[in-house]
Amino acid sequence: MNQTKVNPYSRGVSIIGVGCTPFMYTVDNPETNGLTEGEMFGYAALKAMEDAGVNPQDVDFYFHGEASPLNGSNYLTPNIQIANWFGMKGKASIHHSEACCTGYLAIEQAVNAVASGKYNCVLSGCVEFGDSLAIGSHPYKREKMTMEKFLQTTSWLYDRNYTRSLMAGQELIYDDAAEWYKRTRGITDQEMDDTLNWMCINNRRNASVNPLALERTTYEELAKEKGFDNVMDYMRSPYNPKMGDFLRIGGVELKCDGAAAVIVCATDMVEKYMGNKSHKPIEVLGVGCAACEATTPHFEVRATEEAVRQVYDVTGVKPEEIDLFYANDFIITSHLISAEIAGYLPYGEGWKYICEGRTAYDGDKPINTNGGRTSFGHAHAASGMADLYEAVKQMRGEAGEGQVKVKHDTAMLRGYGGAQNICTYIIRTKED
Amino acid sequence: MAIKLEKVVETFYENLEQGKIMGRKCPKCGAVEFPPVYACNSCGSLETEWVEISGKAKLHSMVLPAALSSKPEYKALGKYCYGEVELEEGSRLNAVVRGINKKKRAELLDKLPVACHAVIYQRDGYKTIIFDLDEE
Numbered sequence: 352m353n354q355t356k357v358n359p360y361s362r363g364v365s366i367i368g369v370g371c372t373p374f375m376y377t378v379d380n381p382e383t384n385g386l387t388e389g390e391m392f393g394y395a396a397l398k399a400m401e402d403a404g405v406n407p408q409d410v411d412f413y414f415h416g417e418a419s420p421l422n423g424s425n426y427l428t429p430n431i432q433i434a435n436w437f438g439m440k441g442k443a444s445i446h447h448s449e450a451c452c453t454g455y456l457a458i459e460q461a462v463n464a465v466a467s468g469k470y471n472c473v474l475s476g477c478v479e480f481g482d483s484l485a486i487g488s489h490p491y492k493r494e495k496m497t498m499e500k501f502l503q504t505t506s507w508l509y510d511r512n513y514t515r516s517l518m519a520g521q522e523l524i525y526d527d528a529a530e531w532y533k534r535t536r537g538i539t540d541q542e543m544d545d546t547l548n549w550m551c552i553n554n555r556r557n558a559s560v561n562p563l564a565l566e567r568t569t570y571e572e573l574a575k576e577k578g579f580d581n582v583m584d585y586m587r588s589p590y591n592p593k594m595g596d597f598l599r600i601g602g603v604e605l606k607c608d609g610a611a612a613v614i615v616c617a618t619d620m621v622e623k624y625m626g627n628k629s630h631k632p633i634e635v636l637g638v639g640c641a642a643c644e645a646t647t648p649h650f651e652v653r654a655t656e657e658a659v660r661q662v663y664d665v666t667g668v669k670p671e672e673i674d675l676f677y678a679n680d681f682i683i684t685s686h687l688i689s690a691e692i693a694g695y696l697p698y699g700e701g702w703k704y705i706c707e708g709r710t711a712y713d714g715d716k717p718i719n720t721n722g723g724r725t726s727f728g729h730a731h732a733a734s735g736m737a738d739l740y741e742a743v744k745q746m747r748g749e750a751g752e753g754q755v756k757v758k759h760d761t762a763m764l765r766g767y768g769g770a771q772n773i774c775t776y777i778i779r780t781k782e783d
Numbered sequence: 784m785a786i787k788l789e790k791v792v793e794t795f796y797e798n799l800e801q802g803k804i805m806g807r808k809c810p811k812c813g814a815v816e817f818p819p820v821y822a823c824n825s826c827g828s829l830e831t832e833w834v835e836i837s838g839k840a841k842l843h844s845m846v847l848p849a850a851l852s853s854k855p856e857y858k859a860l861g862k863y864c865y866g867e868v869e870l871e872e873g874s875r876l877n878a879v880v881r882g883i884n885k886k887k888r889a890e891l892l893d894k895l896p897v898a899c900h901a902v903i904y905q906r907d908g909y910k911t912i913i914f915d916l917d918e919e
Contacts, residue, residue, distance in 0.1 A: 353824065512792045513818040516911040519865040519877040522852040527865075527877075530846045534892075596847045603851070646818065648843070648867035648875050 352653055357639060357665040360466035363618030365632035365781055367625050368403025370395040370476075371740040374565045374609040374728035378483045378493050383608075385491050388417075388424050391610035392478040393436030395736075399474065400437070403614040404628040407438030410614065411470035414460045415446045416453040416477035418731035418768075422504045423480045423496075425487045439474070450508055451681055453477055454611065454735020455766025455774035459638045461615050471620055476612030477732040483608060501606070508770040509645055520645030521770070528684040529597035531649050532691075536699045543597055546702040548586035550683045551601035551725055553711040558722025560712065560753035563737075565607050565728030602683035602725060609730030611737040618781065630747050631780050637666040638776040645770045651685065654773035655692045655765065662775045668761065670694025673777070675717055675745055675755065675762040677738040681724040686710075689765045690718055693775070717755045720745055735766045739778075746780050786829055791819050794833075799903050799910040804838055806872060807831035815872035838901035839871040840914055842880050845888050845895075856906075860913070864888065868899065868914055882916035 372394055377383040392415070400406060415430035417423070426432055430446040449456045454477045461475035483493040484500065506515070514520040533543045551570065558564035574585030585591065591601045616624045621632045639661030643650035663670070676695040680686040691701040696716060704710055710718040721727040721741035724734060742762045744750045766774040791807070795818065798805045806817035810832055814825035823831055845864040848857065852865070862884040869875045880899055883891070891897055898917040903910050 516906065516909070517818075517877070518857065518879050518911070518913070522848065523846055523865050523877050525849070525851045526846045527844075530844055534844065534895075593849060594851045595849045596852070598849075598851065646876050648877055650877075 352657065354657060355661060357637065357661045359637070359665060360462070361468060362466055363634055364462045364465045364615050365618045365621055365634045366613055366615055366739070366743055366778065367621060367628070367632050368399040368401070368405065368614035369612070369740045369743045370398025370402060371563055371611040371737050372609050373563045374607050374730055374737065376482045377480065377608045378495055385493070387491050388426070388429060388478055388480075389433040389436035391608070392433050392476050392612070395478070395610040395612040396437040396474055396476050399476070399612040399614045403624060404626045405472060405614060405624050409624060410439060410442070410472050410474045412442060412464060413439060413444045413474040413476065414457055415444055416448065416457045416475070416732040416736070417446065418448055418450045418453050418479055419504055420446070420448065423484055425485045448732070449769045449772045451679055451729070451731050451768025452735065452766040452772035452774055453732035453768070454737065454739070455679070455764065455776070456640070456772065457736055458613065458635065458739060458776055459640060459774055461613065462635045462638065465615055465617055472614065472616040472624055474612060474614055475736070476610065477736045478610035479730040479732045480608045481606035481730045496606070514644065514646045517646060520650070524645070524770070525595040525682055526597050527649060528651050528682070528688045531652055532684065532688055532702075533597075536702070538702060542702060544587070545583065546687060546705050547597060547599060547602050547683060548583060548591070549706045549708070550680070550686060551586065552582060553705065553708060554680070554683070554719055554723040554726040557712045557720050557753060558726035560751070561721050561727065564722045564726060565605055566722070566726045570601070598682065598684070604681035604724040604729035605726070607728040607730050609728065609733045609737060611733050611740050613736060613739055621781070631782070633743055633746055633778050634781045636668060636777045636779055637662050638774060639665070640772070640774045642772045650771050651767060651773070652688060652692065654771060655689050655767070655775070658765070658773040658775040659693050662763075662777055666777050668777050672761050673763045674758045674760055675720065675742060677719055677742055677762065677764040679724065679735060679738070679765065679767040680719060681729050681768070683723070683725050685767055686718050686723060689767070693763055693765065695763065712753045713756050715757055717757065720750065720753055720755060731768070735764075738764055742778065746778070786821075789821075791821065795819050796909055799912070802903065804836040804901055804903070804912060806834055806836045806874065808834040815870070815874050817870055817872065817874035817876060834872075836901065837871050840899050840901060841869045841896035842899045842914070842916070843867040843869060843896045845880075845883060845891065847883070847885060847888065862887070869896065879913040880916065881913060
C-alpha cells in the first residue's frame with residue numbers, strides 16, 4: 352500500500368480552548384426541539400472562545416465540519432450560513448465533510464492553517480443532526496430521521512462504480528475488524544463476544560459519569576432491571592441481540608445530535624491569545640492520515656496502520672508514552688483494534704485488558720473516557736471533535752467525576768469514517 | 784501508450800456482458816488493478832492497459848451475513864460469506880463468496896486460504912463479479 356512521509360510543522364500549534372454541547376436527541380425533548388445548526392455550532396464555538404480567552408475578532412478563520420449537510424440541514428454551503436451566530440461575520444471559512452472522520456480531520460485542517468503561517472488563531476467546529484432532518488419548508492422545525500432514510504444516505508458513502516456492485520465492502524464494515532482480530536490473535540468466538548460486550552460495558556461506565564453523554568445508565572443497572580444478577584448474562588441475552596456475525600446491538604453507534612469546537616493558535620503566541628487563562632495549552636505534535644476505499648481488504652486495519660506509522664514517525668513519540676487513547680468506535684470493535692495497532696495495548700493482549708476493565712476511565716489504560724459512540728453518542732461529524740473536548744478536559748484534570756486516575760499528559764486520538772478515512776494525532780500538555 | 788480519457792467502468796461492465804472479466808495491468812511493474820482503474824497503485828505508473836482476468840482466486844477471510852450486513856436482494860445468492868479474495872494475478876479485494884455457511888466456515892477456518900473462482904453474476908440491470916468455492 353502507498354505510504355507517505357509526513358514532515359514536521361513549520362511552527363508549533365496548540366489547543367487553547369474547547370467547547371461541546373450535550374449529545375442528545377433534540378426533537379425528543381421540548382427544551383431542545385427546534386435547535387438549529389447556528390445555535391448548536393454557535394454554542395460550541397463561543398464556549399471554545401470563552402475557554403481560550405479570545406473573542407471572535409481574534410479568530411482569523413474557521414473550519415466547519417458536517418457529515419451530511421444536504422440531507423440533514425438542506426445546506427450546500429453550511430459554513431456560510433452560520434458565521435453571524437458566533438461573531439465571525441465576514442471572516443473566511445470552509446466547509447469539509449469526511450463523514451464520521453470529519454471531527455478528526457477538522458483538527459488536521461486547523462493545525463495546517465496555523466502551522467503554515469497564514470493564520471495565527473483558528474476555530475474548527477463540527478455540527479450534526481444525526482437523529483433528525485430539517486423540514487425544508489420551515490425555518491427551524493425538524494423531524495426524526497427514519498432508519499430507511501439513514502440507510503439510504505449511508506449507502507452514498509460507498510463507491511458507485513464497483514463497491515456497491517460487488518456487494519461486499521459496504522457490508523464488511525460491521526464485522527471485518529472482529530474477524531481479523533479473532534483470526535490473527537487466535538482467540539475463540541466466546542472470547543471475541545465477551546470482549547465486544549466488555550467494550551460496551553466499559554464505554555457505558557465512562558458515560559455514566561459524563562454529564563454531556565447521551566446514555567448514562569450502566570449495563571449493570573440495565574441487567575438488574577431485567578432480573579439478571581450478572582451483567583455478562585444480560586449482555587449475552589436477547590436484550591443485546593446479535594446484529595452482525597460478531598457484533599451485538601450494544602456495539603453499534605447511537606446516532607444523535609451535537610456540536611463541538613476547538614480554538615488553536617501558534618504555540619509561540621499562546622500568551623497573547625490566552626491572556627490570564629490559567630490552564631496549560633496542549634500542543635498538537637503531529638497528525639497521520641490514510642484512506643482506503645471499502646473494496647480494500649481490511650480497510651480499517653490497513654489505513655490505521657499507515658496513519659499510526661506516520662504520526663509516530665513525525666513526532667518521535669513512542670507507544671509507551673501515550674497516557675490516554677480515543678478511537679471513533681461507531682462499530683465498537685474499532686477501539687480494540689486501533690488501540691493494539693497503536694501499541695497502546697500490547698499485541699494480542701488488548702482483549703484481556705478490556706475484559707478486565709482496565710480500559711475504563713478508572714483503569715490503567717483508559718480508552719474513550721467520554722463513553723465512545725455507543726454511549727456518549729454519535730453526532731457524526733461532531734463526535735471526533737467531542738473526543739478532543741474530552742481529551743483536553745482529561746489532560747487539564749477538569750473531567751470531574753470521570754477524571755482518569757493515571758498520568759494524563761499525552762493522548763492519541765484515532766478518527767475513522769467515510770468508507771474510510773483514518774486520521775490519527777498525538778497531543779501533549781505544553782510545559783512551561 | 785498515452786494517458787487517455789477513457790470509459791474504463793463502462794468497458795468493464797460491457798465485457799462482463801460478453802463473458803469476460805477484465806482488469807488493468809501495469810506495463811512497468813506488471814501489477815494488475817482489479818477492479819480496473821487508470822493508474823498503478825503498486826509502482827505509481829500513470830498508465831495501465833487492459834488484461835483479461837483468469838478468475839482463479841483464493842479466499843483469505845470469512846464474515847457471514849447478518850441482520851445489519853445483508854439485503855433482501857442477497858437472498859438469491861444462497862449461502863455465502865464476505866471476505867478478502869486474492870486473484871491469481873495478485874489483486875486483493877473484498878468480495879462475495881458463495882458456498883459458505885456457518886458449518887462450512889467452521890470446516891474451512893484452519894484451511895485458509897482456500898481456492899475459489901470468479902463467476903459473472905446478474906444483478907438488477909447489470910452483471911457483476913462474485914466468487915464460488917472451487918470444491919462446490
